[in-house]
Amino acid sequence: MLTIIMILAGLVLLLFTGLPIFAGLSIFGGALLLGAPGGLTALTDIIFTKISMYVLVAIPLFAYMAHIMIRGRIVDDLYGTAYTLTRHLPGGVGIATILACMIFSAISGSSVATALTIGAVAIPQMIRYGYDPKIAYGLVAAGGTLGILIPPSGPMIIYGVATDTSIGGLFMAGLLPGLMLALIFMIATAFHQRHAKREKRATLRESGVAIRKSGWALLLPTLVLGGMYLGVFTATEAAAVGALLALFVATVIYRSVGIKEIWECAVEASRTSAMLFMILAGAAVFSHALTKMMIPQQIVQLVVSLDVSVFGFLLAMMLLIFILGMFLESIAIILITSPVILPVLVLLDINPIWYGVLLVINLELAMITPPVGMNLFTIKAVTNAPIGQIIRGSAPFVLLMMLGLALVLLFPQIAMWLPNRMLNPGV
Structure with a gap:
């Protein structure tokens, strides 16, 4: 047990130095392998196998889809539609903001992109309608977190690859x-x-x-998610369909994207994907080191000896991830913890799809909890407001998200009902 704690603490401390995640995972994993017999011999094959998986094609395609739709300036239409439908309700402009975040989440797959894009439109509008600025900041920061829970979701793809779990099922x-x-x-x-x-x-x-004005933008997530649910295509194929439809909408319907923007979006999507692939390569090294040192087996033996219940284990993991989320980026948390706990999920017969949803909700919390809450700093970049004011505005939403996490923990069918009815989970 002491060895496990020292390894995880050492890696976390290394990442605290500001070293890029892929470098930290690679260097730390490589250092662990130096002490293992034959530890470095198969490293190139392991890395190549990890980053050449077919399912990873979805990452650049979903990234490209998001960049095209953002460049296509569809957000104003989405927000305008949401506001038109909800303006008569109490808090109508705030509800419209959440609706816009929800729809844009099904396009972008990114919390930061959702908070940045919707925030630029919605925050001035909410303040104009008399909202306390800190509440407006917190509402967009929290609404933006939906970007990694409502599919498509980058972290879900990473978790699916790390644990060999169906991406379609996770979505x-x-x-x-x-x-x-x-x-x-x-x-x-x-x-x-x-x-x-x-x-x-x-x-x-x-x-x-x-x-009707935002119909094409609404069609995109409907087609992608509906196609996956009905088994028409897998998550990877859905990414290709989504990218093609986004290109069609932005160039033919909105006519707001030209050849230059198409190229720039491709470059941005490639840059994002390359960064994630480098992190996955580093995670492959770290995971191989843990396997060589038989760390997962030791974790399983510990759980067996302590006779930990499913609920007790999940509660402990949620607390650990919540603490890690205050200091580490979400991708790092997924890749550090997944190789260690996967055998325990098998031992305790915990569905990895259900656990993946619990994990991602917890990572959403990390986006709005200081000191490293990315959405907090995103809202600061949009508004130039004091970070303390943004944190205070986000605090009530932290409690609301904890309520949501508790509901999914207590009632797994909230997460598992749709996957259990999918015709073809696929990849």
Whole structure:
């Protein structure tokens, strides 16, 4: 047990120095392998096998889809449609912000991109309608976290690769919890703004015009997720379909993206993907080192000796990940913890898809908890507001997300209902 703690503590301390994640994983894993017989001999084959997996094709394709849709400037239409449909409700502009975050999450797959893009449009609007600025900041910071839970999700792809879990199954499992969290945020916003002035309800004609205006943007996530659910295509194929449709919408329908932007989006998607592939290569080294040192087997033996229950183990892991999330980036947490706990999931018969959703909700919490909450700094970049004010505005949403995490922990079917009904989970 002491060896395990020392290894994990050593790696975390190394990453605290500011070393890039891929370098930290590679250097630390390589150092561990130096003491193992024949530890370095098969390293190139292990790295190549890890980063040449077919499922990883989804990463650049989903990234390209997101960049094209962001460059296509569809956010104004999405937000305008959401506001038209909700403006008569208490807290209508805040509810519209959550709705826009929810829809954009199904396009971007990124919390930071969602918070950045929606925040630039929604925060000034909420403040104009009398929202306390810190509440407006917290609402967008929390709404942005939906980007890694509502599919497509970059962290879910990484977790799926690290644990050999169906990406399609993970995507479907994240959908209902993501919608549930969005609903919790909306209810809390409506309650908080229950005495605020409301706008006149949109007419049927106004609603129809608004929906038609953003119809193509709404079609994209519907096609991608619906195709996966019905078994028409796998998650990897869905990424290709989504990228092609995004290109069509941005170039033919909106006509806001030209040859130059298409090329720039491809470069940005390639850069993002290359960074993730380097991290996966480093994780392959670290995981191989743990296997050589029989760390997973030791963890299993420890769990067996302590007779830990499923609920007790998950509660302990959620606490550990919450603490790690205050200091480490989400991808690092996935790749550090997954090789260690995977055998325990098998031992305790914990569905890796369910655990993956719990993990991602916890990583959402990490996005809005200091000192390294990425969405907090994203909102600061958008508004130039004091970071303390943003943190205070986000604090109530931390509690709401903990409520959502507890519900998925206590009622696994919230996550597992859709995956259990998929015709073809695929990859």
